[in-house]
Amino acid sequence: MKTHIAGSDATSIRLRGHDLVEELIGEHGFTEVFYLLTCGRLPTPTETRVLDACLVTLMDHGWTPTSLIARLAYDSAPSQVQVGIAAGLLAVGDVFAGTMDGCARLLAEGIAAPDRAAWCQATAAAHRAERRPIPGFGHPFHKPDDPRPPKLFRVAEKAGVKGDHIALLRGLGQAVDAIYGRHLTINATGAIAALLLEIGIPVGIMRGVAVVSRSAGLAGHIVEEQQARHAREVWRLAEEHIPYEDPPV
Amino acid sequence: MKTHIAGSDATSIRLRGHDLVEELIGEHGFTEVFYLLTCGRLPTPTETRVLDACLVTLMDHGWTPTSLIARLAYDSAPSQVQVGIAAGLLAVGDVFAGTMDGCARLLAEGIAAPDRAAWCQATAAAHRAERRPIPGFGHPFHKPDDPRPPKLFRVAEKAGVKGDHIALLRGLGQAVDAIYGRHLTINATGAIAALLLEIGIPVGIMRGVAVVSRSAGLAGHIVEEQQARHAREVWRLAEEHIPYEDPPV
Amino acid sequence: MKTHIAGSDATSIRLRGHDLVEELIGEHGFTEVFYLLTCGRLPTPTETRVLDACLVTLMDHGWTPTSLIARLAYDSAPSQVQVGIAAGLLAVGDVFAGTMDGCARLLAEGIAAPDRAAWCQATAAAHRAERRPIPGFGHPFHKPDDPRPPKLFRVAEKAGVKGDHIALLRGLGQAVDAIYGRHLTINATGAIAALLLEIGIPVGIMRGVAVVSRSAGLAGHIVEEQQARHAREVWRLAEEHIPYEDPPV
Amino acid sequence: MKTHIAGSDATSIRLRGHDLVEELIGEHGFTEVFYLLTCGRLPTPTETRVLDACLVTLMDHGWTPTSLIARLAYDSAPSQVQVGIAAGLLAVGDVFAGTMDGCARLLAEGIAAPDRAAWCQATAAAHRAERRPIPGFGHPFHKPDDPRPPKLFRVAEKAGVKGDHIALLRGLGQAVDAIYGRHLTINATGAIAALLLEIGIPVGIMRGVAVVSRSAGLAGHIVEEQQARHAREVWRLAEEHIPYEDPPV
Numbered sequence: 001m002k003t004h005i006a007g008s009d010a011t012s013i014r015l016r017g018h019d020l021v022e023e024l025i026g027e028h029g030f031t032e033v034f035y036l037l038t039c040g041r042l043p044t045p046t047e048t049r050v051l052d053a054c055l056v057t058l059m060d061h062g063w064t065p066t067s068l069i070a071r072l073a074y075d076s077a078p079s080q081v082q083v084g085i086a087a088g089l090l091a092v093g094d095v096f097a098g099t100m101d102g103c104a105r106l107l108a109e110g111i112a113a114p115d116r117a118a119w120c121q122a123t124a125a126a127h128r129a130e131r132r133p134i135p136g137f138g139h140p141f142h143k144p145d146d147p148r149p150p151k152l153f154r155v156a157e158k159a160g161v162k163g164d165h166i167a168l169l170r171g172l173g174q175a176v177d178a179i180y181g182r183h184l185t186i187n188a189t190g191a192i193a194a195l196l197l198e199i200g201i202p203v204g205i206m207r208g209v210a211v212v213s214r215s216a217g218l219a220g221h222i223v224e225e226q227q228a229r230h231a232r233e234v235w236r237l238a239e240e241h242i243p244y245e246d247p248p249v
Numbered sequence: 250m251k252t253h254i255a256g257s258d259a260t261s262i263r264l265r266g267h268d269l270v271e272e273l274i275g276e277h278g279f280t281e282v283f284y285l286l287t288c289g290r291l292p293t294p295t296e297t298r299v300l301d302a303c304l305v306t307l308m309d310h311g312w313t314p315t316s317l318i319a320r321l322a323y324d325s326a327p328s329q330v331q332v333g334i335a336a337g338l339l340a341v342g343d344v345f346a347g348t349m350d351g352c353a354r355l356l357a358e359g360i361a362a363p364d365r366a367a368w369c370q371a372t373a374a375a376h377r378a379e380r381r382p383i384p385g386f387g388h389p390f391h392k393p394d395d396p397r398p399p400k401l402f403r404v405a406e407k408a409g410v411k412g413d414h415i416a417l418l419r420g421l422g423q424a425v426d427a428i429y430g431r432h433l434t435i436n437a438t439g440a441i442a443a444l445l446l447e448i449g450i451p452v453g454i455m456r457g458v459a460v461v462s463r464s465a466g467l468a469g470h471i472v473e474e475q476q477a478r479h480a481r482e483v484w485r486l487a488e489e490h491i492p493y494e495d496p497p498v
Numbered sequence: 499m500k501t502h503i504a505g506s507d508a509t510s511i512r513l514r515g516h517d518l519v520e521e522l523i524g525e526h527g528f529t530e531v532f533y534l535l536t537c538g539r540l541p542t543p544t545e546t547r548v549l550d551a552c553l554v555t556l557m558d559h560g561w562t563p564t565s566l567i568a569r570l571a572y573d574s575a576p577s578q579v580q581v582g583i584a585a586g587l588l589a590v591g592d593v594f595a596g597t598m599d600g601c602a603r604l605l606a607e608g609i610a611a612p613d614r615a616a617w618c619q620a621t622a623a624a625h626r627a628e629r630r631p632i633p634g635f636g637h638p639f640h641k642p643d644d645p646r647p648p649k650l651f652r653v654a655e656k657a658g659v660k661g662d663h664i665a666l667l668r669g670l671g672q673a674v675d676a677i678y679g680r681h682l683t684i685n686a687t688g689a690i691a692a693l694l695l696e697i698g699i700p701v702g703i704m705r706g707v708a709v710v711s712r713s714a715g716l717a718g719h720i721v722e723e724q725q726a727r728h729a730r731e732v733w734r735l736a737e738e739h740i741p742y743e744d745p746p747v
Numbered sequence: 748m749k750t751h752i753a754g755s756d757a758t759s760i761r762l763r764g765h766d767l768v769e770e771l772i773g774e775h776g777f778t779e780v781f782y783l784l785t786c787g788r789l790p791t792p793t794e795t796r797v798l799d800a801c802l803v804t805l806m807d808h809g810w811t812p813t814s815l816i817a818r819l820a821y822d823s824a825p826s827q828v829q830v831g832i833a834a835g836l837l838a839v840g841d842v843f844a845g846t847m848d849g850c851a852r853l854l855a856e857g858i859a860a861p862d863r864a865a866w867c868q869a870t871a872a873a874h875r876a877e878r879r880p881i882p883g884f885g886h887p888f889h890k891p892d893d894p895r896p897p898k899l900f901r902v903a904e905k906a907g908v909k910g911d912h913i914a915l916l917r918g919l920g921q922a923v924d925a926i927y928g929r930h931l932t933i934n935a936t937g938a939i940a941a942l943l944l945e946i947g948i949p950v951g952i953m954r955g956v957a958v959v960s961r962s963a964g965l966a967g968h969i970v971e972e973q974q975a976r977h978a979r980e981v982w983r984l985a986e987e988h989i990p991y992e993d994p995p996v
Contacts, residue, residue, distance in 0.1 A: 001482055005469050006311040007742020010392055013310050016469075017744040020306070021396045026404035030280050030304040030465070037309065037469030040745060055279040057269070060286065061262050062255040063985040065819040065978070069834060072812040077840030079343075080578060081456040086338040087816060089464075090588075090834045092331040093824030143259055147270045155275035204475055207330040208468035215338075215464045216279070219457035220254050220265075220286030226453055230989055231812065233250055237984040238810040242977055244505020246515040247538060256991020266993040289994060312736040314570040314729065318585060321563040326591030329827060336567060339585045339837075342575030479740055480563065486735040487561040491728055493754020495764040496787060499980055503967050504809040508890055511808050514967075518804070519894045524902035528778050528802040528963070535807065535967030553777040555767070558784065559760050560753040577841075579954040584836040587962075590829040641757055645768045653773035702973055705828040706966035713836075713962045714777070717955035718752050718763075718784030724951055731748055 005037065016040060031055060034212065038205050047199040049159035051209075054192045057148055058097065058210050060217030065091035068234060070218040075231035081222055088218045089211050097210045103136030103169075103193035104203045110168050111197075120168070120175035128179055136169065136190020137176055144183055149191035161198040169194040254286065265289060280304060283461060287454050296448040298408035300458070303441045306397055307346065307459050309466030314340035317483060319467040324480035330471055337467045338460050346459045352385030352418075352442035353452045359417050360446075369417070369424035377428055385418065385439020386425060393432055398440035410447040418443040503535065514538060529553060532710065536703050545697040547657035549707070552690045555646055556595065556708050558715030563589035566732060568716040573729035579720055586716045587709050595708045601634030601667075601691035602701045608666050609695075618666070618673035626677055634667065634688020635674055642681055647689035659696040667692040752784065763787060778802060781959060785952050794946040796906035798956075801939045804895055805844065805957050807964030812838035815981060817965040822978035828969055835965045836958050844957045850883030850916075850940035851950045857915050858944075867915070867922035875926055883916065883937020884923060891930055896938035908945040916941040 006015045013020040016036050024033055028042060031052045035043040043051065060067065066088040074084030091097070106123065113119035127134045139146045153166050173186050196206050225231060255264045262269040265285050273282055277291060280301045284292040292300065309316065315337040323333030340346070355372065362368035376383045388395045402415050422435050445455050474480060504513045511518040514534050522531055526540060529550045533541040541549065558565065564586040572582030589595070604621065611617035625632045637644045651664050671684050694704050723729060753762045760767040763783050771780055775789060778799045782790040790798065807814065813835040821831030838844070853870065860866035874881045886893045900913050920933050943953050972978060 001477070001479065001740045002743040003311065003473060003477075003479060003740050004743060004745040005316070005473050006309040006466070008310050008390060010390060011394075011396055013396070014742065014744065015309060017747075020310075021400045025305050025397065025400050026298075026302050026407075028305065029278065029301045030308075030462070031278060033305050033308055034465040034468070037466060038472050049275070052278045053275050056274050056277065056282050059279075059282055060255040060264060061257050061269075062252065062991055063982060063989070065823045065982065067254070068982065068985055069816045069819050072816050073834070073837050073840075076812045076838035076842045077578065077580075079841065080575065080581070081454065082338055082341040082460050082575075083578070083581060083837050083840070085457060085460045086335040087820070087834050087837045089331055089335040089338065090820050090830050091823035093329065093820075093830070094826065095823045141257060141259060145260075147260055147262070148274065151270045151274050158275075202472065202475075205330065205468055205472050208334060208471060211331050211334045212461070212464045212468060213279070215461045216283040217255070217286060219283070219454055219461060222457060223287050223451065223454050224252060224254050226451075228250070228252075230250065230252065230985075233989060234981065234985050235810060235812065235815065237988055238815055238977075238981050241984055242499045242501050242810070242980060244512065244809050245500040245502060246512065247502040249515075250989045251992040252989050253992060253994040263991065263993065266996075311742055312733060312740070314574045314733065317733060317736055318567045318570050321567050322585070322588050322591075325563045325589035325593045326827065326829075328592065329824065329830070331824075332588050332591070332827070332830060336571070336585050336588045339571050339581050340574035342571075342581070343577065344574045479736075482740060483732065483736050484561060484563065484566060486739055487566055487728075487732050490735055491561070491731060491748045491750050493560050493761065494749040494751060495761065496751040498764075499975070499977065501809065501971060501975075501977065503814070503971050504807040504964070506808050506888060508888060509892075509894055511894070513807060518808075519898045523803050523895065523898050524796070524800050524905075526803065527776065527799045528806075528960070529776060531803050531806055532963040532966070535964060536970050547773070550776045551773050554772050554775065554780050557777075557780055558753040558762060559755050559767075560750065565752070579952065580836055580839040580958050583955060583958045584833040587829055587833040587836065591827065639755060639757060643758075645758055645760070646772065649768045649772050656773075700970065700973075703828065703966055703970050706832060706969060709829050709832045710959070710962045710966060711777070713959045714781040715753070715784060717781070717952055717959060720955060721785050721949065721952050722750060722752050724949075726748070726750075728748065728750065 038208065039200060043199070046160040050156050050161060050195050050199045053152055053155045054195055054209060055213045057152060057188055057192060058213035060220060065096060066214055066218060067221045070221050071225045071231040072234065074222050074225055084222050085215055085218045089215060092207065092211050092214055097214055099135065100189045100193040100196065100206045100210065101203055103190045104197055104206055106135055107165050107168055107194060107197055108203060110172065111164060116168055117171060120171045123172060124175040124179040134176060136187060136193055137184045139185055139187045142185065145185045146187045148188040149186045152191040152195055156195050156198060165194040165197040287457065288449060292448070295409040299405050299410060299444050299448045302401055302404045303444055303458060304462045306401060306437055306441060307462035309469060314345060315463055315467060316470045319470050320474045320480040321483065323471050323474055333471050334464055334467045338464060341456065341460050341463055346463055348384065349438045349442040349445065349455045349459065350452055352439045353446055353455055355384055356414050356417055356443060356446055357452060359421065360413060365417055366420060369420045372421060373424040373428040383425060385436060385442055386433045388434055388436045391434065394434045395436045397437040398435045401440040401444055405444050405447060414443040414446040536706065537698060541697070544658040548654050548659060548693050548697045551650055551653045552693055552707060553711045555650065555686055555690060556711035558718060563594060564712055564716060565719045568719050569723045569729040570732065572720050572723055582720050583713055583716045587713060590705065590709050590712055595712055597633065598687045598691040598694065598704045598708065599701055601688045602695055602704055604633055605663050605666055605692060605695055606701060608670065609662060614666055615669060618669045621670060622673040622677040632674060634685060634691055635682045637683055637685045640683065643683045644685045646686040647684045650689040650693055654693050654696060663692040663695040785955065786947060790946070793907040797903050797908060797942050797946045800899055800902045801942055801956060802960045804899065804935055804939060805960035807967060812843060813961055813965060814968045817968050818972045818978040819981065821969050821972055831969050832962055832965045836962060839954065839958050839961055844961055846882065847936045847940040847943065847953045847957065848950055850937045851944055851953055853882055854912050854915055854941060854944055855950060857919065858911060863915055864918060867919045870919060871922040871926040881923060883934060883940055884931045886932055886934045889932065892932045893934045895935040896933045899938040899942055903942050903945060912941040912944040
């Protein structure tokens with residue numbers, strides 16, 4: 001049994017077949033080496049630009065369970081920055097930030113369909129009939145449209161992706177609007193699923209891209225928490241607005 | 250009370266005063282926006298290159314508590330990639346990967362000293378006398394020298410840093426060798442502390458740089474765990490080599 | 499919006515309608531107040547004895563992902579006992595210790611069936627035909643029989659439970675043996691699911707019983723880690739037995 | 748290298764030298780086996796009652812970082828009860844619930860002093876002079892007195908503890924009031940430190956007692972979160988009361 005991720009001896013450290021000091025530090029950026037570690041080879045410039053855009057997109061968008069948790073946990077163990085960040089990352093789960101896998105699985109199915117247009121129609125119709133939400137569509141706040149997907153598509157196209165998955169997602173969006181009789185926005189999760197498929201990120205680790213990205217956002221929140229005591233205010237708000245009451249008998 | 254990290258409305262998302270879609274996605278890389286979130290402004294190209302080199306350096310170096318934990322936790326909840334990564338990050342603690350703050354605090358003290366050469370002598374002598382380890386020096390495996398610091402210094406110098414903190418760390422290294430009467434290597438932790446000080450990363454969030462970096466390495470480990478069952482082998486090894494025995498009466 | 503779990507004012511603390519100081523501390527044990535917090539009322543002596551037996555059963559059984567992770571995480575942040583325990587608890591997941599919900603859902607379905615004997619036959623047959631594992635049956639090490647269920651059933655019966663769920667699980671076991679043509683043991687997870695149903699623990703929080711119980715076991719592991727350095731040995735074993743190798747080209 | 752915590756073979760499971768099935772399940776309660784795992788022997792009835800009272804005291808007291816985090820994390824991964832509880836436990840840190848070690852270390856020092864009354868005077872005077880908070884004294888909400896310590900002392904005395912550590916803490920309290928010229932309450936953390944010392948719990952694992960206890964409280968919070976969506980309300984409150992604003996230029 002061997003690991004092919006990383007190893008070291010007295011004089012060198014190797015990552016996925018590359019010498020860390022000679023070939024990676026100062027020679028390739030963080031995004032490239034992240035791609036190397038998850039995909040097993042260094043990325044092309046196209047792949048790097050697309051992954052970078054996805055990482056920037058998911059870093060933060062304000063108060064969310066991840067940032068609230070990170071602040072509260074950090075405030076409880078202020079010498080332990082890693083505890084705040086790790087606690088927050090536990091909320092990159094099935095409900096919020098960790099949800100691109102659903103759309104990615106759907107798109108991976110559609111890309112393999114013999115007739116993609118027919119697949120878009122059938123998929124939209126099936127979700128409608130079963131009243132199931134379509135992964136990658138809809139947003140509670142960004143209406144009528146999530147502003148991120150158009151930019152992500154532009155960046156990916158300019159970077160030179162083949163574009164099949166993006167086209168499929170757009171096609172699905174048109175089918176959704178037609179069949180639902182109203183406009184449902186493609187959301188950032190959906191767009192990122194399409195982009196990560198374009199550059200060959202395995203579906204099983206896509207949530208990891210969200211985790212890496214969000215870890216950087218949470219570091220920012222902890223810097224602010226070191227100056228302003230927002231966690232204590234969140235606590236106070238909960239006590240004031242959700243008070244205790246004896247249970248009804 | 251306000252937060253200045255991030256916020257959104259129906260049509261836009263803002264990060265530290267920048268429009269995410271217009272100004273950041275596709276315009277600035279992950280490393281730059283990470284700098285923005287922790288330091289409050291976009292970095293110069295010098296700062297970006299140095300932060301990038303630090304992030305690449307800390308990503309992974311094989312079996313460590315972080316990667317062992319991530320593998321074991323992922324294996325217990327394989328639908329929850331974030332749990333594996335977050336569990337592993339909890340080990341970026343006081344003992345292993347999270348240890349650059351100690352050296353950074355030391356260097357920040359030395360940079361403010363009226364006579365830096367005298368400070369190097371006094372600091373080395375004091376640690377020797379009190380038999381306290383000097384943060385940033387020594388390595389259990391990389392002997393006689395950790396291969397990462399020389400490369401990190403070269404990258405930083407080529408990127409155009411001012412170089413005061415690097416010079417101080419080198420000066421301290423010479424004092425250490427002289428006073429201890431043997432060579433103690435500057436380790437990666439020490440070099441990264443110096444580099445992060447060069448680019449203005451606050452000491453209180455330096456461990457966060459290690460956390461962000463390592464999150465990417467752990468994503469790589471989870472990809473491998475999805476293919477090879479190393480966690481089960483680690484478990485089996487523990488059972489075989491550290492068996493249970495009734496306590497001595 | 500109100501919470502009914504707990505609250506305090508200057509002179510008192512209330513838990514689910516009880517005064518902590520007057521009515522709970524020294525008046526009721528940990529297991530009773532745990533039942534109060536999850537079920538909303540203090541338990542009968544029968545319920546207390548059954549919950550207590552379940553909590554004792556799941557506390558620990560040696561090297562598992564939970565104990566390995568707790569040791570490794572504690573070793574990385576030795577001032578932070580809570581980090582070691584919490585990291586270990588993250589592995590009470592879908593695969594190992596957190597698996598009683600599956601059997602509990604099955605039994606809850608069977609208890610509502612018009613003809614329970616027929617349901618046992620049909621359920622065993624369906625799992626066999628679909629080659630799906632039956633939750634609550636089988637054990638990798640304890641063969642032919644897991645030693646815990648018979649004792650758990652005896653304790654529950656002696657404590658005075660009604661016994662419907664235990665009878666159903668036993669009936670299912672007989673159907674399984676007949677239909678599979680070989681003996682599959684009822685495992686501890688299955689027995690605990692039946693016992694917790696007997697005392698009215700909601701299925702949705704059963705995994706929480708495992709978490710509470712295992713937290714105590716992990717505290718024991720951390721006490722031992724403070725004296726013996728097993729985490730370092732686990733790490734060494736991984737490095738020795740699962741070495742790094744450059745990936746095949 | 749051996750572990751003495753737990754192990755199993757095909758037909759039995761052993762914990763710290765006891766057969767789980769024959770000697771523990773149904774024979775000893777959770778609190779007793781928790782004591783066994785951390786202290787290496789089964790407790791006396793005195794020790795059990797005292798540990799039980801401590802476990803009940805720390806279970807929950809409403810909105811705290813632990814309960815807020817557990818609710819928010821659970822809401823992000825509702826199939827993973829363990830993630831909610833473990834995330835919440837990460838906040839049993841240096842600031843809130845995990846703070847009995849400080850007082851325990853102080854009392855352990857005092858108990859070894861040749862003249863305990865003199866030690867109380869000197870300790871109170873030293874903390875006052877250095878303006879350092881005395882661990883185990885003072886409470887932000889419970890004024891003039893934390894209601895828990897008197898009950899805990901009564902329970903411990905009735906259970907038959909020797910009482911040295913309780914007497915020392917009371918003596919320290921009198922010295923504090925005299926030297927500070929105002930009444931500072933002994934808080935629950937201080938009282939629990941004294942009680943756990945009375946029954947021989949090692950100082951290094953005392954925080955683990957808080958973790959075990961709080962895990963049960965967090966299970967209660969998750970049960971309520973399954974019915975009422977408090978986490979979403981906390982999130983909404985943060986967005987409403989701590990809005991984003993571009994940073995000042």
